[in-house]
Amino acid sequence: ALIQAPNDRFHAGVSVDFCPELALAKPLCQSANNLEGARVVDNKSLSLLPVTRLPTTWFVFQNRPTCDAALASQFIKSIQLARGSEVADTAGSKGWLPQVTALMQWLDPGIVRQVQPDANVVGVPLTEVPVPAGAERPQLAVMLSGDGGWALLDRAVTAELAKNGLPTIGWDSLSYFWKARQPDEVALDLERALRYYLASWKKERIVLIGYSFGADVLPAVINRLPQSLREKIELVVFLGLSTHAAFEFNLRNWISDAPAAGDQPVRPEVEKLKELKRLCIYGTEEDDALCPKLADIGVITNPMPGDHHFDEDYPGVAKRILDQLPTVKTVQAPVAAAAPTPGPVGPPPFMQPNQPTQPTQAPQPTSQPIQPAQPAQPAQPAQPTQPAQAPQPPTPR
Structure with missing residues (x-):
């Protein structure tokens, strides 16, 4: 869906227990952004071929995939905008649901209320x-x-x-x-x-x-x-x-x-x-x-x-x-600064990028990143009335 949809259609994609194989008897639809697959031996399924880039970020949670976990992991790591997470093998959805919910909260707080x-x-x-x-x-x-x-x-x-x-x-x-x-x-x-x-x-x-x-x-x-x-x-x-x-x-x-x-x-x-x-x-x-x-x-x-x-x-x-309701006099109270959205303030820590550079279309966290400290400015020449204090060397330990 992410590959074959228009570039601005989806905010992100989320998969649980992904396998790079589809049980399809017919070939995939061809589009400008082609997803290709190779026929496996039984000719009843397609083995998906990795793509170099997606139009948006794809988050993958691997708990109990039904295929070769190492093969699936290799496929995920080969895609620039894929973010993979290995989830502890606990009973049912208890292993991955909290992490998926945290991710949804970060992507769009409204999603969580639709899921739950x-x-x-x-x-x-x-x-x-x-x-x-x-x-x-x-x-x-x-x-x-x-x-x-x-x-x-x-x-x-x-x-x-x-x-x-x-x-x-x-x-x-x-x-x-x-x-x-x-x-x-x-x-x-x-x-x-x-x-x-x-x-x-x-x-x-x-x-x-x-x-x-x-x-x-x-x-x-x-x-x-x-x-x-x-x-x-x-x-x-x-x-x-x-x-x-x-x-x-x-x-x-x-x-x-x-x-x-x-x-x-x-x-x-x-x-x-x-x-x-x-x-x-x-x-x-x-x-x-x-x-x-x-x-x-x-x-x-x-x-x-x-x-x-x-x-x-x-x-x-x-x-x-x-317009069909009775007219009421409403005095709007001053709007206070928006409170920070509950939940993660940045990408969930379990989602690490496959590439060192941030992709251009990856969802951005709602809060502003902390800016690095600026280097200290050189001291100004002392004024006659206010002599500048010389910086003190650090106390030896």
């Missing part, structure tokens, strides 16, 4: 997006992601909401709906999450947001919430809403927008939410958008340029949501 989601509501993959600084709004938002998981759009929109005083809980729909769910089951989990964070974050009002897959399932889920929670809902937001909802992830959803057998119509569930303020945002280039067909039942429809990703105008999406 907040577990305050057991069984639901949630990510907290708190307000970074300044006054908060009285509402709490929960956003159900699309079937791509807690991805760029979800992170960008919730980050904008948080910057404007609206703390948000992110719900990873890909992980949660990896197995089939029932609407009643999802409603119970959403109820647990809402009650927990309403109390924990001391909020009284709720904003519910769904994107794509998450938007499709949201109406049926809200209709199954207890009335005591529905009364607290300030706004419901649908982003890229479709005509049918599926309560289980299926790979076909990435290929086709056509509803499958068993998918549930969305409009009847939206109609049941008539007592709630509903906002439906859609891209003008979407062919199957349901939003324009909901204006007759009191839904606020708001078109945006672009397709299902709104031309990546994520601040614009957040602004349209915030």
Whole structure:
């Protein structure tokens, strides 16, 4: 993936128990950055040939590789931007997981929270997006992601909401709906999450947001919430809403927008939410958008340029949501200097480069390196009023 992708596509690559052999019956795709392989004797696999350079850094943790460990180590060391680490042979992932987590923390602190989601509501993959600084709004938002998981759009929109005083809980729909769910089951989990964070974050009002897959399932889920929670809902937001909802992830959803057998119509569930303020945002280039067909039942429809990703105008999406909330006077507190990110302040010590020089595209640590001490300046000639003190020789030991 690193070799054949565009140079600026990946921040880094991480492998565990790498072997330079692939069980492929067909040859590798040819590209500008070719990865070549030689057929082994059985003609059922490829032995990868080393490349001199990668477009970004590749971190490799070797715990229990299924191939010749010495051969794999030689392959890794032959690549300039590869960083290898031999991990103690302990039981299962306990040997390499702490080191991988430390590496993720250094590369991007947000990755760790995706690998290990907040577990305050057991069984639901949630990510907290708190307000970074300044006054908060009285509402709490929960956003159900699309079937791509807690991805760029979800992170960008919730980050904008948080910057404007609206703390948000992110719900990873890909992980949660990896197995089939029932609407009643999802409603119970959403109820647990809402009650927990309403109390924990001391909020009284709720904003519910769904994107794509998450938007499709949201109406049926809200209709199954207890009335005591529905009364607290300030706004419901649908982003890229479709005509049918599926309560289980299926790979076909990435290929086709056509509803499958068993998918549930969305409009009847939206109609049941008539007592709630509903906002439906859609891209003008979407062919199957349901939003324009909901204006007759009191839904606020708001078109945006672009397709299902709104031309990546994520601040614009957040602004349209915030515009539907009551105006509040927020006085921003002075922003303090950012605290240092917890975790390693430089590359984890177990990752040593294969080359003495640092590669140009290797991820850089967030903290500034300590500058070497500057040589002492020669003493200035003594002034008449302030004679300079002669440097004292070191005391013999």
